[in-house]
Amino acid sequence: MIARAIATLGGVGYLRPAPGTWGSAASLPLAYLLHILGGPWALVAGLGLACALGWWATWVETRDSANHDPSEIVIDELAGQWIALLPVSFGAAIAGADILALYPGWIAAFLLFRLFDITKPWIIGWADRRGDALGVMLDDIFAGAFAALGVAALAALAHLAFV
Numbered sequence: 001m002i003a004r005a006i007a008t009l010g011g012v013g014y015l016r017p018a019p020g021t022w023g024s025a026a027s028l029p030l031a032y033l034l035h036i037l038g039g040p041w042a043l044v045a046g047l048g049l050a051c052a053l054g055w056w057a058t059w060v061e062t063r064d065s066a067n068h069d070p071s072e073i074v075i076d077e078l079a080g081q082w083i084a085l086l087p088v089s090f091g092a093a094i095a096g097a098d099i100l101a102l103y104p105g106w107i108a109a110f111l112l113f114r115l116f117d118i119t120k121p122w123i124i125g126w127a128d129r130r131g132d133a134l135g136v137m138l139d140d141i142f143a144g145a146f147a148a149l150g151v152a153a154l155a156a157l158a159h160l161a162f163v
Helices: 002-007 019-062 075-095 099-119 122-128 133-161
Strands: none
Touching (some): 019 133, 099 133, 122 133
16 A cells, blocks of 8 residues: 555556656656755655655565556656756755746756656666566666756756856
8 A cells, every 4th residue: 555655656647648747747846845845955865765665666566467667656757857856956056046946947857857768768778678666766767867967968058058
């Protein structure tokens, strides 16, 4: 029961269509809350907890199933989306800015994460093909890392354009 609630983000994973996109969207206000409560380091701590609990919950939910990555499991989307948002959170903290003022970064993080999670290039696809609970989590962690790099690059370009 607890594992299913964690794996599906309290049932968000049952929303259709595109449960992964719903999981990513649901993670945004939670990231905002963590940032408001404790800045980027609270988001990092939350991410660590989400990864550990997500791996466990995914393992519990898939251990007796032929389907290693059921679409209702979206805790991996939360982890990946939070990674994609790290440059925004750290950028807001460093600049002393309201994190919502960096809304282009939020949009870029969401879109880039979804792009990498759906297309699964390179190591993201490798992780997805592992066929186990760790692979379920890793593909989104890698997609989030690629998205975070994209967000940071786009922010750098934007700042150079307005200097």
